[in-house]
Amino acid sequence: ERADAGARALVCVIERLPSGIPRLDGVLSGGLAVDSINLIIGVPGSGKTILAQRYAFTNGTAERPALYLSTVSEPLDKIVRFGQTMSFFDVAAVGTRVLYEDLGQDLDRGGLPAVLERIQTLMRERRPALLVIDSFKALTPYAADDRDYRSFLHQLAGAASAISGVSLWIGEYDREEVATAPEFAVADSVIALGTQRFGDRSGRVLEVLKLRGSDYAAGQHG
Numbered sequence: 357e358r359a360d361a362g363a364r365a366l367v368c369v370i371e372r373l374p375s376g377i378p379r380l381d382g383v384l385s386g387g388l389a390v391d392s393i394n395l396i397i398g399v400p401g402s403g404k405t406i407l408a409q410r411y412a413f414t415n416g417t418a419e420r421p422a423l424y425l426s427t428v429s430e431p432l433d434k435i436v437r438f439g440q441t442m443s444f445f446d447v448a449a450v451g452t453r454v455l456y457e458d459l460g461q462d463l464d465r466g467g468l469p470a471v472l473e474r475i476q477t478l479m480r481e482r483r484p485a486l487l488v489i490d491s492f493k494a495l496t497p498y499a500a501d502d503r504d505y506r507s508f509l510h511q512l513a514g515a516a517s518a519i520s521g522v523s524l525w526i527g528e529y530d531r532e533e534v535a536t537a538p539e540f541a542v543a544d545s546v547i548a549l550g551t552q553r554f555g556d557r558s559g560r561v562l563e564v565l566k567l568r569g570s571d572y573a574a575g576q577h578g
Contacts, residue, residue: 370389370390370569370570371390372384372386372387372388372389372390373387373388373389373390373411373415373485373486374386374387374414374415375387375388375407375410375411375414376410376411376413376414376444379577380562380577382573383562383572383573383577384564384567384570384572385567385571385572385573388522388545389544389545389568389569389570390520390521390522391517391520391521391522392522392544392545393513393523393525393542393544393545394522394523394524394525394543394544394545394546394547395492395524395525395527395529395539395540395543395545395546395547396408396524396525396526396527397526397527397528397529397530397534397546397547397548398528398529398548398550399528399530399550399551400528402550402551402560403549403560404490404526404527404549405430405435405439405490405526406439406442407547407549408424408488408490408524408526409435409439409442409444409488410442411486411488411522411524412424412454412486412488413444413445413446413449413453413454414444415485415486415522416449416453416455416484416485417453417485418452418453420483420484420485420521421454421455421482421484422453422454422455422484422485422486422487422488423455423457423478423479423482423484423486423487423488424454424455424456424488424490425456425457425458425459425475425478425487425488425489425490426456426457426458426459426460426490426491427459427460427463427471427489427490427491427494427495428459428460428463428494429490429491429493429494430490430491432456432457432458432460435490436450436456455482455484457478459474459475459489462474463495463498467498467499468495468498468499468504468508469508471495472508472511472512475487475512475515476515479515479516479518479519483519483521484519484521485521485522486521486522486523486524487516487519487521487522487524488523488524488526489523489524489525489526491526492525492526492527492539493527493528493529494527495508505538506538509539509542513542525543527539531548534546534565540566543566544566544567544568545564545566545567545568546564546565546566547562547564547565548562548563548564548565549561549562550563552576559578560578561576561577561578562576562577562578563575563576563577
């Protein structure tokens, strides 16, 4: 009886981060796990940035904002400008609940060490509930070698875990890279976006490739 009570005490309830999209949260068994690193991958135009911003505006608060960091893929002003066309985009929340920052100059000035230092500083100052890095894959060429890149990943993952928030790393990865790129070993979940033809038309689809410590609805979802 005491053993059964101890086993019940060890059951961990995972806190979830909702997307604001009921069907997607259903696919993810309630949402992404809090204190997790998540990769959102797909070809350009598949909806990665839109999904990441939806998470940001759904979950950012004045006390624990969403911190959206652009790198050297898509200019920050374009991310914000096109984001404003979406119904969830709240202009009044920018600068309070949702904070946008550009890491491009840090990359050009000092590569990955400068980016890591800037991210660590921003996280200590802002203590975000959600950290988005878009595009994460664009950081890869700035590593001197594989060892340098893995060290960057390790330190970044440690900094993210210390804040106890959720990280979304966005990138134009293909399915083959899921098995080889080191960031996929670090990630707690991998969500793939893409397109699929339905008769004479095509539509966007989402598929969960990995969701650590949780069940999820398998297969492709419209």
